[in-house]
Amino acid sequence: MALLVRVLRNQTSISQWVPVCSRLIPVSPTQGQGGRALCGTSQLSTTKDFPQPVEEKVGAFTKIIEAMGFTGPLKYSKWKIKIAALRMYTSCVEKTDFEEFFLRCQMPDTFNSWFLITLLHVWMCLVRMKQEGRSGKYMCRIIVHFMWEDVQQRGRVMGVNPYILKKNMILMTNHFYAAILGYDEGILSDDHGLAAALWRTFFNGKCEDPRHLELLVEYVRKQMQYLDSMNGEDLLLTGEVSWRPLVEKNPQSILKPHSPTYNDEGL
Numbered sequence: 001m002a003l004l005v006r007v008l009r010n011q012t013s014i015s016q017w018v019p020v021c022s023r024l025i026p027v028s029p030t031q032g033q034g035g036r037a038l039c040g041t042s043q044l045s046t047t048k049d050f051p052q053p054v055e056e057k058v059g060a061f062t063k064i065i066e067a068m069g070f071t072g073p074l075k076y077s078k079w080k081i082k083i084a085a086l087r088m089y090t091s092c093v094e095k096t097d098f099e100e101f102f103l104r105c106q107m108p109d110t111f112n113s114w115f116l117i118t119l120l121h122v123w124m125c126l127v128r129m130k131q132e133g134r135s136g137k138y139m140c141r142i143i144v145h146f147m148w149e150d151v152q153q154r155g156r157v158m159g160v161n162p163y164i165l166k167k168n169m170i171l172m173t174n175h176f177y178a179a180i181l182g183y184d185e186g187i188l189s190d191d192h193g194l195a196a197a198l199w200r201t202f203f204n205g206k207c208e209d210p211r212h213l214e215l216l217v218e219y220v221r222k223q224m225q226y227l228d229s230m231n232g233e234d235l236l237l238t239g240e241v242s243w244r245p246l247v248e249k250n251p252q253s254i255l256k257p258h259s260p261t262y263n264d265e266g267l
């Protein structure tokens with residue numbers, strides 16, 4: 001858990017949930033200062049156009065042990081997938097420009113806002129990795145595990161009362177699963193359906209400026225298109241994900257992902 005500890009090591013404790021989110025996480029310099037492209041979102045690829053999950057042929061023994069709740073043999077080492085999952089989750093909190101989201105979407109700088117932004121990026125990673133068959137689904141479980149572990153650690157660093165922290169964890173867990181279902185339905189729908197899902201979950205039904213919704217719909221569409229352009233095996237072995245800017249001049253262009261470096265390269 002060294003990477004999660006490194007994320008938190010420079011933080012200061014406080015006694016309650018107050019607007020300090022931007023100081024809880026390392027934020028990269030603001031990216032993409034170009035003008036906003038508010039039109040043409042529907043021209044971006046939707047999840048309907050993405051490849052379907054890989055169907056793997058497994059033996060009877062694997063089916064039996066997985067029916068019992070265990071994970072059968074995977075294409076790659078579980079240890080490698082766990083390391084990649086940690087990297088992928090870390091990319092959601094270290095490579096996302098939270099201050100840009102606070103500013104553009106007029107969100108308060110609070111722990112709850114941080115969680116909503118992180119949840120959105122984690123969900124996009126889950127959607128992408130589910131396309132990679134059983135190994136991808138296993139990686140999804142590990143990503144979610146690291147997310148909740150990180151949320152708990154951040155709560156402790158903030159000095160939140162253990163009882164209140166436990167209560168908030170239950171509320172956030174319920175919100176997480178409701179958000180996943182809503183986002184899944186929205187991404188499979190048109191832009192109106194995705195906007196409705198973002199309005200209910202990301203903005204908690206309180207978005208008064210439709211331009212903010214349009215910006216988020218455009219962001220999710222282009223980001224999913226970008227994630228889909230990444231090689232699945234590279235993602236399973238490295239977990240390295242980069243995020244496109246929230247605002248950019250040409251959101252319909254796909255930047256070619258850099259070739260990753262594998263964890264065990266040269267060993």
